[in-house]
Amino acid sequence: MKDIKDGMTAISKLYxxxxxxxxxxxxxxxxALEKLNALASYEYYGDFKGNPNVSYCAFTNxxxxxRPVRPDIFYSNSGEFSHAFSALMESFQRTPDHxxxxxxxxxxxxxxTGVMAIACCYDLWQRxxxxxxxxxFEIFMAGILQEVFAEYYFSxxxxxxxxxxxxxLDNDAIAEAANENIEDDSEDPELKDSVSSLSTDLVIxxxxxxxxxxxxxxxxTRERIVQPFAHQRILDSAFGIGRFTSFIVCIxxxxxxxxxxxxxxxxxxxxxxxxxxxxxxxxxxxYCDTPQRYxxxxxxxxxxxxxxxxxxxxxxxxFVN
Amino acid sequence: MKDIKDGMTAISKLYxxxxxxxxxxxxxxxxALEKLNALASYEYYGDFKGNPNVSYCAFTNxxxxxRPVRPDIFYSNSGEFSHAFSALMESFQRTPDHxxxxxxxxxxxxxxTGVMAIACCYDLWQRxxxxxxxxxFEIFMAGILQEVFAEYYFSxxxxxxxxxxxxxLDNDAIAEAANENIEDDSEDPELKDSVSSLSTDLVIxxxxxxxxxxxxxxxxTRERIVQPFAHQRILDSAFGIGRFTSFIVCIxxxxxxxxxxxxxxxxxxxxxxxxxxxxxxxxxxxYCDTPQRYxxxxxxxxxxxxxxxxxxxxxxxxFVN
Numbered sequence: 199m200k201d202i203k204d205g206m207t208a209i210s211k212l213y214x215x216x217x218x219x220x221x222x223x224x225x226x227x228x229x230a231l232e233k234l235n236a237l238a239s240y241e242y243y244g245d246f247k248g249n250p251n252v253s254y255c256a257f258t259n260x261x262x263x264x265r266p267v268r269p270d271i272f273y274s275n276s277g278e279f280s281h282a283f284s285a286l287m288e289s290f291q292r293t294p295d296h297x298x299x300x301x302x303x304x305x306x307x308x309x310x311t312g313v314m315a316i317a318c319c320y321d322l323w324q325r326x327x328x329x330x331x332x333x334x335f336e337i338f339m340a341g342i343l344q345e346v347f348a349e350y351y352f353s354x355x356x357x358x359x360x361x362x363x364x365x366x367l368d369n370d371a372i373a374e375a376a377n378e379n380i381e382d383d384s385e386d387p388e389l390k391d392s393v394s395s396l397s398t399d400l401v402i403x404x405x406x407x408x409x410x411x412x413x414x415x416x417x418x419t420r421e422r423i424v425q426p427f428a429h430q431r432i433l434d435s436a437f438g439i440g441r442f443t444s445f446i447v448c449i450x451x452x453x454x455x456x457x458x459x460x461x462x463x464x465x466x467x468x469x470x471x472x473x474x475x476x477x478x479x480x481x482x483x484x485y486c487d488t489p490q491r492y493x494x495x496x497x498x499x500x501x502x503x504x505x506x507x508x509x510x511x512x513x514x515x516x517f518v519n
Numbered sequence: 520m521k522d523i524k525d526g527m528t529a530i531s532k533l534y535x536x537x538x539x540x541x542x543x544x545x546x547x548x549x550x551a552l553e554k555l556n557a558l559a560s561y562e563y564y565g566d567f568k569g570n571p572n573v574s575y576c577a578f579t580n581x582x583x584x585x586r587p588v589r590p591d592i593f594y595s596n597s598g599e600f601s602h603a604f605s606a607l608m609e610s611f612q613r614t615p616d617h618x619x620x621x622x623x624x625x626x627x628x629x630x631x632t633g634v635m636a637i638a639c640c641y642d643l644w645q646r647x648x649x650x651x652x653x654x655x656f657e658i659f660m661a662g663i664l665q666e667v668f669a670e671y672y673f674s675x676x677x678x679x680x681x682x683x684x685x686x687x688l689d690n691d692a693i694a695e696a697a698n699e700n701i702e703d704d705s706e707d708p709e710l711k712d713s714v715s716s717l718s719t720d721l722v723i724x725x726x727x728x729x730x731x732x733x734x735x736x737x738x739x740t741r742e743r744i745v746q747p748f749a750h751q752r753i754l755d756s757a758f759g760i761g762r763f764t765s766f767i768v769c770i771x772x773x774x775x776x777x778x779x780x781x782x783x784x785x786x787x788x789x790x791x792x793x794x795x796x797x798x799x800x801x802x803x804x805x806y807c808d809t810p811q812r813y814x815x816x817x818x819x820x821x822x823x824x825x826x827x828x829x830x831x832x833x834x835x836x837x838f839v840n
Contacts, residue, residue: 422743424745428748428749431798432797432798435796435797472679472753473749475756476753476757477749477753
């Protein structure tokens with residue numbers, strides 16, 4: 199795993215210093231796929247019992263098993279992935295509103311493959327680093343989005359000081375400000391308490407219109423689904439409705455039922471509808487691999503669930519009408 | 520640990536079948552204190568560096584160390600605890616609005632001791648069961664509250680069906696309904712999707728006025744602080760403001776800094792103020808051991824932080840003006 203861990207460190211460093219890292223990220227995916235093909239076996243794991251059933255594969259090595267993978271949207275070798283990735287880079291020559299259905303599917307599958315390849319390597323050979331696949335998801339998506347929105351301002355923080363009224367919440371006190379990581383991850387929670395911004399996964403801001411797109415990335419072990427809706431509510435309350443819009447981008451959270459060799463799609467349509475209606479409405483919910491129950495009509499009426507291919511188009515339309 | 524684990528199972532069963540369990544709970548605390556005194560050593564651990572500094576002790580056994588304990592509010596042996604608990608039972612002869620300052624402090628310290636004694640046993644001898652101390656906190660508090668509010672209706676669920684408008688969110692679909700545990704704890708997330716209520720730690724309802732008090736219990740490893748505010752917002756939105764009020768009851772979350780032998784008080788005043796102002800206002804925040812930074816004036820202005828002793832008085836006044 200040294201090559202992959204070193205690669206993660208390198209692209210994290212590029213990302214944190216606001217340098218382009220898309221080619222390095224794609225290259226890391228190729229290394230991960232080659233490692234999986236060389237050292238693990240990739241076989242049918244089980245079905246999600248739905249209508250219709252959905253088949254999942256998994257990688258196995260020395261008694262360890264990776265998370266379930268959808269073979270229909272996963273490029274299982276680095277040659278296929280490289281080819282699709284190059285085609286995606288060509289798609290960037292045109293804005294996403296001009297992408298064909300095939301190009302949108304390719305964008306979706308490139309993201310899925312990239313994130314799952316890294317995640318499966320960590321599942322097999324570095325189980326302690328549970329959060330790294332989520333970090334890669336975020337960095338990889340940011341890299342792709344920088345190709346689409348080269349002129350826009352990218353950030354992870356929304357300063358909250360500007361809405362503070364009459365000093366009631368002063369700068370020092372507003373502190374950690376809804377940072378999702380405070381309670382679980384911080385090395386020293388007291389240090390975090392001096393930040394005066396709301397931390398999200400990614401914010402893209404149009405300097406011209408002042409409108410911002412907030413993009414929480416969700417994958418197993420990341421924050422709970424309540425977080426993006428709570429953030430949206432805070433932003434609506436603090437800045438007024440319309441200034442910030444959230445598009446939640448997910449890689450399906452699945453659960454292995456090892457006893458019965460089947461796959462559960464972790465999926466909470468009731469909760470999402472409740473939050474959408476009674477907490478704050480988000481602009482969209484996007485999945486590389488949409489859980490089947492999100493296709494229900496009442497869900498689609500309240501909050502359409504679309505593919506990550508559609509996400510690029512909708513994000514483009516959000517800024518450019 | 521067999522005696523304590525069996526005791527937990529027994530009181531959980533009593534609680535789940537709506538039987539009184541307060542004496543059994545107190546007895547379990549005595550067993551835990553005796554076990555700690557017999558098998559562990561209880562010594563000064565380190566200070567929280569504040570103004571003034573706060574000293575913490577910890578239990579140690581065979582290289583394991585418990586969470587930090589505040590000796591000034593902890594009855595360190597079962598005799599002292601039994602005596603204080605009996606005095607608390609006597610206090611229940613009068614309603615909490617008549618309690619003296621000493622009685623309120625005793626109630627606070629009995630709760631703190633009970634929860635910390637169980638928690639420290641699990642820290643030393645059953646580290647895998649991270650959630651059990653939180654469960655005991657909930658059950659022990661419910662047992663005490665049943666003494667105060669014997670005539671009231673106790674529950675853990677708020678049915679949401681009654682606010683569903685025109686079937687837009689139908690019964691099946693509303694599903695898991697904001698249950699905090701869905702994503703992390705459920706054995707089979709798809710089964711959870713058929714619940715049609717909002718699950719909280721404890722709801723006490725006055726059958727006469729229809730008013731309900733929602734009581735989330737917070738301790739390390741429990742849900743994040745966003746959850747009670749998000750729930751309050753959903754309840755306000757679904758049922759109108761004033762029907763449900765949340766009192767958050769906490770045992771301080773501390774963090775051991777082993778390198779420097781000091782204790783950090785995990786404490787997020789900025790986040791709490793942000794949520795209180797922009798998510799939904801809760802009725803109160805109560806701590807057995809209030810983190811020092813919650814005493815800041817701007818915090819106290821927006822959301823007073825009081826002791827768990829005060830909680831019993833405020834809960835009483837909530838129902839009986």
